[in-house]
Amino acid sequence: MIAVIADDFTGAAEIGGLGTRFRMKVEIVTRVSIEPGTDLLIIVTDTRSKSREEAIHDIHLITAQLMKLKPELIYKKIDSVLRGHIIAELLAQMKVLKKQRALVIPANPHLGRVIKDGMYYLKDVRLHETGFGNDPEFVMANSGRIPSSDVIDILKFNNGYDEENFNIIVAKTDAPLPDKGIIIGEALSSDDLRLWAERIDDHTLIAGASSFFLALLEHLQYPYRKSLFEKPTAYFSGNMLLVCGSSFSKSKKMVAEVLAKGAPVSLMPRELLQVDGTLLSNLQDQWVADIISLFATHDHVIIAVDPGAVYASKEQGRNISRHMAKVVEKVMKRLPVQELVLEGGSTASSILHEMRLEKLYPQRELADGVIRTSVPGNTALHITFKPGSYRWPDSIWDFKS
Incomplete structure (x- = not known):
């Protein structure tokens, strides 16, 4: 059994979708538990939306619980563009596992997300010059923008980097690796990911984005079947509620476009953006x-x-997620929704928490990172996840407009 710790639901679903390519029995859970015969256990911590102290506590506890299950491998799924408490969580996990070194490969080359010469690029554009440059998910000191695309700079701003407390380097695929510290591996292609996968060992914590996890499964020689993305229209039936919870510019643009075409879009009342939703249940x-x-x-x-x-x-952003979660839960109590489609990790986490769902089974990949799951004990409901910055399958929006 392979165990994965993911810091949000969309990332967990993405990993689960990869598991289905390898004919694995996959579970996504919010607490450490496992069914007989499970090949891939994915624990969602939602630590990206928590404080640094909460993240450290949760990762420490979950890692200790996972060790009792004796998995073949524990993989730490991180955000590909380095959002979240990455360093703090890695250090907490390394402490529990008694490992002195971590190898982290964040790049997703097939999506144009690469690291070259210590700099992060998105389709040949430096990360801080893209839509991620002013993404609210990046928490910067004194600024809402990423000041640099240097990988170390990004980690400094997001994690309170202190050179005296740990060693962190960016390394090329053929570089000698230190015995201690955190190594961020450069990667420009799938071949680079395979080279990094060949360098894993029992003394190193392994972490990264979804593409590196795919390379690891291939390296471990799990039986693989070709990925064939399937149209949502082949499976979606009945009422569908599509929740756009991402602040990413492309998502907002798509909402504006279908709204202009007269699609059935219901916008959050603007007043809810300004105040705590607990006081505005009438809105x-x-x-x-x-x-x-x-x-x-x-x-x-x-x-x-x-x-x-x-x-x-x-x-x-957190307030928006909380409002959406309350509203979705109320809607689903009043009418049957067969297909719940969620965009954005924090939005998905808030909604599933409100619905008290602790387990999901990934079923199909509809596109890169877009995963349809089933719900234990509820054959009428399916939930589909998409990271905020990923592309939607065109067919979803075609039959919406």
Whole structure:
């Protein structure tokens, strides 16, 4: 059995989708538990949305619990563009596992996300010059923008980097590796990922994005079947609620476009952006009523934040996730929803927490990172996940508009 610790639900689903390519029995859980015959156990910590102290505590506890299951490998799934408490979580995990070294490969070359000469690029553009440059998920001291695309600089700002406390380097595939510290591996291609996979050993904690996990499964020679992405329309039936919870510019642009075409889109009341939702249940109820009214004439409804609204802080993003979670839970109590489609990791985590779901089974990949899952004990409901910065399958938006 392979165990993966993922810091959000969309990342966990992405790893689960890869597991289905290798004919693995996959479970996604929010606490350490395992069913007989499971090949790939993915634990979602949601630590990217938590404080540094909470993240360290949770990773320490979950890693210790996982060790009792004696997995063949423990993989730490991180965000490919280095958001979250990456260094703090790695150090906590290394302490429990008694490992002096971690190898981290964040790049996703097939998506144009690469590290070259210590710099992070997205399709040949430096990361801080892309839409990630002002992403609220990046928590910077005194600034909402990434000041640099230097990998070490990004980790410094996100993790309170202190050179005296640990050693961190960026290394090429053929570089000699130190016995201690954290190594960020450069990668420009799938071949580079395979070279890094060949360098893993029992003395090193392994971490990275989804592409490196795929390279590891290939290196470990799991039986592989070719990935054939399947159209959502082949499976989606009944009422579908599509929740756009990402602040990423491409997502907001798509919402604006389908809204202009007259698609059934219900926007969050702007007042909910400004205040704590616990005091505004009446506004939430008004939003629920609007969504229900759209379902009276449509099978598929989109909910989103007004694409013209500005919410540049992480706390505002958390408030949006909490509001959406409350509203989705209320909608699903009032009418049957067969397909729940969630965009954005923090939004997905908030909604599943509100629904009290602790386990999911990945079923199919619909596109890169877009994974449809089933729910234990509820054959009528399926939940599909998509990271905020990934592309939607065109067919989802075609039959929405």
